[in-house]
Amino acid sequence: MLTKKYVAALLLSFAILFAAGCKKKAPAPPPPPPPPPAEAPAPKPNPPMITLFAAEPGTIERGQSSTLKWAVEGADDITIEPGIGRVSANGSRQVFPSSTTTYTLIARGPGGEARRTATVNVTAPPPPPPPPAPKATFEERLAREVQDAFFDYDKSNIRDDARATLTRNADALKAIFRDFPDRSVSVEGHCDERGSAEYNLGLGDRRATSAKEFLVQLGVPADKLRTISYGKERPQCTESNESCWQRNRRAHFAPGQ
Amino acid sequence: MRRILPWLTPLVLGALFLASGQQEVIIKVMGGAQKPALAVPDFRGGGDAAQHTGVFNETLYTDLDESGLFTMVAKSMFPLAVPQRPEDFRAPLPPPPRRKDAQPQRQGPWLTDWSAPPANASHLAFGYLAVQNEQLVLFGWLFDVTQQDVSNAQLFGKRYFGPLSADGARKVAHEFASDIIVQFGGAPLTASKIYFISDRTGFKEVWSMNPDGSEQKQLTNYRSICTTPAVSADGTRLAFTTYARVNPMIFIHSLETGRRLPFYNQVASMNATPAFTPDGRQVLYASTASGYAQIYIANADGSGVRRLSNVRAIEVEPKVSPKGGEVVFVSGRSGPQQIYKMNLDGANVERLTTGEGEASNPAWHPSGEVIAFAWTRGFEPGNWNLFLMDVASRRVDQLTHGAGRNENPSWAPDGRHLAFSSNRSGSSQIWTMLADGTKLRRLTSQGRNEKPVWGK
Structure with a gap:
């Protein structure tokens, strides 16, 4: 069976070869001779051709550089103005213009003159960034953002108004301690002038402790708050009336030492 | 009526006695009316x-x-x-004889x-x-x-x-x-000193002076706040509260050398109002070591601390009786500050003042039977007057009556004079008086002066 298939393939191949040999029968005629050259005048030389004159980049900041590139054909005198002068036919040159400058390439040759311009736009550098906005100091932020908490006479419990004040203070203190992780705050307890100086030392200590404990409950780190009682030794004001007394019955927040 | 009257009479007499007995404590301290x-x-x-x-x-x-x-x-x-x-002196000659009603002849x-x-x-x-x-x-x-x-x-x-x-x-x-x-059995005061706090330098420092106000001398120079001075019974040591190391703490100075002596302060936001025991071997003071200011006792160098009171209230100003054994102090345990008494071991706490007003600054008379103190009884808070109390009977006599604020009485060694501070002149100054409220004398005028303690 295999032998019969080979025989058939061979026969087919011969048949194709015979068919191709049959087309090569008629050769093509030779082409006609070229026409005789015409009687022409002396050829005029071409003017110089500037194939390239460009500044890259075309826009720079003052102090940066741009590169002029050029390519000229058919010229024997090539200059670039201003400030560069005679150059060769192909080249490049770094330029440092301090202001916007239009460079002119002049190419002169037997065929005449050609000009082309390239402009380097110079922009002023952006003004230096302004100094960063002055950062509030620890002391400033404490004075601005953390308020005194006030107390009733001979009391150290946190009143409703003090509760609101201390709640705001807790947020402020947490933010301040984030920005000033190395600092601490002195929670000062103060009293009005009426109780005895000795008892007021103890009362001021209670007020400072109450305020601190409240702040710690609200997440202010306990190790950042140090209590101190001033009793009635450091009054805010010294008049003998209730409004002055109230101003002195307080927990005050001062930079820690 | 006839039946009631015999019963009423002792009551009326008793009431009269109470009314006239206003000076009882003063007499106890000052002696009777019979003076040379x-x-x-x-x-x-x-x-x-x-x-x-x-x-x-x-x-x-x-x-x-x-x-x-x-x-x-x-x-x-x-x-x-x-x-x-x-x-x-020339003794008069006897009257001439034989004359009636004759006087001795003056020489x-x-x-x-x-x-x-x-x-x-x-x-x-x-x-x-x-x-x-x-x-x-x-x-x-x-x-x-x-x-x-x-x-x-x-x-x-x-x-x-x-x-x-x-x-x-x-x-x-x-x-x-x-x-x-x-x-006449008195104790002269000329050798004694009054120690006090003055702000005349711009800072509250401890000063001393003679009992007549002469020789006012600056003893400390911490350029901070010094307050509540106390002097040992022998007059050799001065204890006080100071902010010189930020938080209030106790310093002790030798009055002989002027130097600071070692004193261990407990770790606390406040150690204050020191007082010596009569033998000078221990110091009582108030400390916030455990929270509220409480009364502690320690050795003279601060070692061996023991807590004497244990309540959730402010307690300050312990003062040991000259006889030893008893301590008066100021406490807020029943409300507004009042004067209490306890044993030196902290037992037998009793309130001495009635609970009216506010009471402070107890000071033992040398006899150990009477205290002088400041009280606002009968006045608005802050209007302190000076009183005496016989501790055993709780009888009180009032020495000042609303002339300014009168605070921090301190007994002279003679037990007959008191130094105190008063703002009756317009600013706080040191005054002395007899313990019956007479013989008032102002000793200071420069700056504000307060918290006198009278030492030997």
């Missing part, structure tokens, strides 16, 4: 001593008057002839010139000033003018020497007055 009637005529001076007699006479009279020991005989009652030496100054009306003196201090070897010499005598015989009248006669100056005149006057006071 002392006549102190102006002394004269010979030669260069004459120019200092003014200072001398004023100092002598003030010392004796302010001792509170005497009824000072008014000068307008004095006889015209004033003796300068014992020899000046010169005599004891009865002073003992009889109008002077009615029991005692006479007299003498004179002179210059001897360029020194001021005081010749001083004290006579009991109730004696019949001049040879029995002299209680003492003594010479005193000092520089020929106003200071010298003051010195010999103080010394003579002290000898007279001692003669």
Whole structure:
């Protein structure tokens, strides 16, 4: 069976070869001779051709550089103005213009003159960034953002108004301690002038402790708050009336030492 | 009615006794009304001593008057002839015989010139000033003018020497007055000191002065706040509260060297209001070591701390009785600050004041039976007046009555005088007075001055 298939393939191949040999029968005629050259005048030389004159980049900041590139054909005198002068036919040159400058390439040759311009736009550098906005100091932020908490006479419990004040203070203190992780705050307890100086030392200590404990409950780190009682030794004001007394019955927040 | 009356009478009498017994505690401290009637005529001076007699006479009279020991005989009652030496007394001759109603014949100054009306003196201090070897010499005598015989009248006669100056005149006057006071069982104050807080330098520092306000001296220089001074019974050590190391703590200084002595302060936001025990071997104070200010006792160097009180209330100002054993202190355990008493081991706590107003600044009388203290009873908070209390009976007498704020009474070593602070003059100053509220004297004027403690 295999032998019969080979025989058939061979026969087919011969048949194709015979068919191709049959087309090569008629050769093509030779082409006609070229026409005789015409009687022409002396050829005029071409003017110089500037194939390239460009500044890259075309826009720079003052102090940066741009590169002029050029390519000229058919010229024997090539200059670039201003400030560069005679150059060769192909080249490049770094330029440092301090202001916007239009460079002119002049190419002169037997065929005449050609000009082309390239402009380097110079922009002023952006003004230096302004100094960063002055950062509030620890002391400033404490004075601005953390308020005194006030107390009733001979009391150290946190009143409703003090509760609101201390709640705001807790947020402020947490933010301040984030920005000033190395600092601490002195929670000062103060009293009005009426109780005895000795008892007021103890009362001021209670007020400072109450305020601190409240702040710690609200997440202010306990190790950042140090209590101190001033009793009635450091009054805010010294008049003998209730409004002055109230101003002195307080927990005050001062930079820690 | 007849049946009720016998019952009512003791009640009425009792009420009368209570009403008139207002001075009971004062009398206990000051003694009864029966005081020697002392006549102190102006002394004269010979030669260069004459120019200092003014200072001398004023100092002598003030010392004796302010001792509170005497009824000072008014000068307008004095006889015209004033003796300068014992020899000046001339016994009168007996009245001439055979004449009715005859008076003794007067020969010169005599004891009865002073003992009889109008002077009615029991005692006479007299003498004179002179210059001897360029020194001021005081010749001083004290006579009991109730004696019949001049040879029995002299209680003492003594010479005193000092520089020929106003200071010298003051010195010999103080010394003579002290000898007279001692003669009547008093304790002279001239050697004692009053320690106090003054802000005259711009900072509250501890100062000292003489009981007449002279020689005011700065003892500390911490340029901070110093307050609540206390002095040991022997007068050698000074304890106080200071902010010199930021938080209030206790410092102790030697009054002999002026140097700071070691004292261990507990770890606390506050250690304050120190006081020595009478033997000077321990110190009581208030500390917030456990939270609220509480009373602690420690050795003189601060070691061996023990807590004496244990309540959730502010407790300050412990003061140990001069006899030892008992402590008075100020506590808020029942509400507004009041004075309490406990044993030195913390047991047997009792409230001494009634609970009215606010009470503070207890100070033991040297007898250990009476305290002086400040109280707002009957006044608005902050309007402190000074009171005495007999601790056993709780009877009180009021010494000041609304003239300014009167605080921090401190007993003189004689137990008859008090130093205290008052703003009655417009600013807080140190004053002294007798423990019956009389003989007020202002000692300071520069800056604000407060918290006197009277030491030896």
